[in-house]
Amino acid sequence: MIVKNIFGTTADGRAVDCYTLKNSSGMAVDIITYGATINSIYAADKDGVFADVLAGFDTIDGHENHSDYEGMTVGRYANRIANGKFSIDGIEYEVEKNEKGITCLHGGAELSTAVWKAIIIDDNSLEMSYTSPDGAMGFPGKVDFRVVFTLHEDNALKIEYNAVSDKKTVINMTNHAYFNLAGKGDVLGHELMINADAYTPIDENSIPTGEIRPVEGTPFDFRQSKAIGRDIAADDEQIKIGRGYDHNFCLNDGDGPAAVAYDPESGRVLEVFTDLCGVQLYTGNFLDGTITGKKGNPLIQHAGFCLETQYYPNTPNMPEFPQCTFDAGEKFKSCTVFKFSVK
């Protein structure tokens, strides 16, 4: 079942709607048209009690003025592009340097601040679309973006990303939900598994150095599930740069989940499946409690963790990484599933 409600109005007068997807076991997902944002996910705990497992905002003002991309669809190039510069076929492009005037972060936030057009496809699926003009934020090509959210009966939320450009361009899309399976407090006690033998270390601007470093013997080894907080303050140069985890993991091939998170207290489990090669684990390190989130509660450090499925960061400047440059007319397509259960 999908129900539409009014969510609010942006400061510049754009109407924002909220679509609630609900399945027969009672799981519900609120998606708002501002940023094609997953605003809330209500999932049951081991006793059948539902809680909102996303940290974020319950007002449009929160999303517009205080956001760190909570729940948003991010693009057209998720993560960072070094110095806001890259070349395609010998043409240099300069894109928005929205992070400290140095890097382009999350495509200059274009997709996450746009009001998307929503179409209810059927009882379980909602389509959001947005067209980014040629040259938006400095990127080449007019791109038609389409994201389809489907809530399945087995409590899996599937996100299908589609995009096509009229010029050769770079496309990297993700969702920036901050999960908190307890629905409160911080996530340091959550256990996390990431199916990655390696990760991409970063420099002081959070740009990958190019090294693919084995996780073995480092705080980045999540191959066996461990508490997020266990090594988050380890004496490690990479942990210090990120003030915790803010790194891309190089996912191993295979059909199983890319990541599994578990909150021992509530019993809630989140499995993440993706066809992409990377995932950014970001543990809300830069949240500091100064911003008010849902129900008036401060967004404290580590209030949520993000598993941003993606191509590795800065690909157009890193030819050795798997590439996400697409020809005119070539289709970008990817799929990520967030599946909830209890144990």
Ligand code: BGC
């Ligand atoms: C980045 C973080 C950033 C956060 C919110 C993440 O994807 O890797 O460094 O603070 O987004 O902007």
